[in-house]
Amino acid sequence: MIFACDSQGKVDQLILPIAQASRSCYILYRLDEKLGDSYLWIFIYYIPDTAPVRDKMLYASTKSTMKQEFGGGLIKEEMFGNVPDDISLHGYKKHLAVKAAPGPLSALEEDIKYVNELEGGRAHISVDSKHETMKSVGFPVVREALEALRDFKNKKVNYVQLLLDITAEEVHLALSESTTVTELPSRIPTDTARYHLFRFDHTYEGDRFDSAIFIYSMPGYKCPIKERMLYSSCKSTLLDVIENEDQGGIEITRKLELDSGEELSEDYLLEEIHPKKNLHRPAFAKPKGPVGKRGPKRMIKKQEGEQ
Structure with missing residues (x-):
């Protein structure tokens, strides 16, 4: 028709x-x-x-x-x-x-878009970004977590673990207790990221120390890209809260980044806090002259009576 x-x-x-x-x-x-x-x-x-x-x-x-x-x-x-x-x-x-309309976004692109929106366009990240450093994103720290930080400062507990609630966009308390160096590796999750504060009481060369250590644990690619990016981006802002006098007022002695708790031990922490100094100073070695180049030949006069 x-x-x-x-x-x-x-x-x-x-x-x-x-x-x-x-x-x-x-x-x-x-x-x-x-x-x-x-x-x-x-x-x-x-x-x-x-x-x-x-x-x-x-x-x-x-x-x-x-x-x-x-x-x-x-x-x-x-x-x-x-x-x-x-x-x-x-x-x-x-x-x-x-x-x-633009094509559907992959899961990776959706996560990147989400983080860019959180940052309000301050730093543009794309799938091809390699050398760009993400600017910090600030999630508010809930009251329960702030109270745990105060308990840590006042030495009521020696360990605090914090997590990001990505849905609520807040920093929450995961764990607050007293633990030992031996038990510390078991506190590091193997399937998700976390922030940790641990007070390491120890003696070194006769002096007593109670060092506050901040640990950012991220088990590599076991975590979704969104989680990895947010934990990395929120770390700086969270440290500001922890160290700020009006909030936590905690003096951090050492900041560590780990992918698992396997390497955490007393020796490892001692080496991180008190790195060994190389006291051996090699003696000055006189440089050797050029090989095979002894300068022009010299004429030597024979003395009387010499053959």
């Missing part, structure tokens, strides 16, 4: 009755746009859900031949529909909008 219409308002009046007849069909709609001397067309491939299986197979197998015989270079848009609304004027505009 061949129809002609002179306005967009009549498009549905011509096309929809064909679709509502519950028959499979190809529909070619000519646009006003030209390519050279020829008009461009919209190719509509309509197969209703109620069509017989034989019709579906027949139209699917002959679609390419139909386009080729008509002239594939003249088809600007191609649409598929299985209900009348798919091939209406509204359906066509929706098709154009979907086509013009």
Whole structure:
């Protein structure tokens, strides 16, 4: 069938009755746009859900031949529909909008977009970012966590573990207790990131120390990219809260970053807090002269009586 219409308002009046007849069909709609001397067309491939299986197979197998015989270079848009609304004027505009929209984001791109939005555009990160350093993001520290920090400062406990509630965008308390260096590795989760504060009471060279150690644990790629980026970005702001006199007022002796608790031991902490100094000073070695170059030969006069 061949129809002609002179306005967009009549498009549905011509096309929809064909679709509502519950028959499979190809529909070619000519646009006003030209390519050279020829008009461009919209190719509509309509197969209703109620069509017989034989019709579906027949139209699917002959679609390419139909386009080729008509002239594939003249088809600007191609649409598929299985209900009348798919091939209406509204359906066509929706098709154009979907086509013009950016493609769906991958999980990685969604996480990066989320972090960029949190930062308010202060630092743009992309999938290809390599050397850019993320600026800090500040999540508020809930009251329970602040109270645990005060207990740590007042030496009521010697260990505090903090976590990020990514949904609520807050810093929460995970654990507050007293522990030992031997038990410390078991406090480091193997499947998620955490922040830790540990007071290391020890003696070194006859002096007593109670060093506050901040540990940022991140078990590598076991964590989602969003979690890794947020923990890394929130660390600086959280340290400001911990060290601020109005908040925690805790003097951090050493800041560590670990991917597991396996390496945590008393010897490891002692080495980090009191690194050994190299007292051996090698003696000055006189540089050797150039090999094979002894200068010009000298004439030596023989003394009287010498042979």
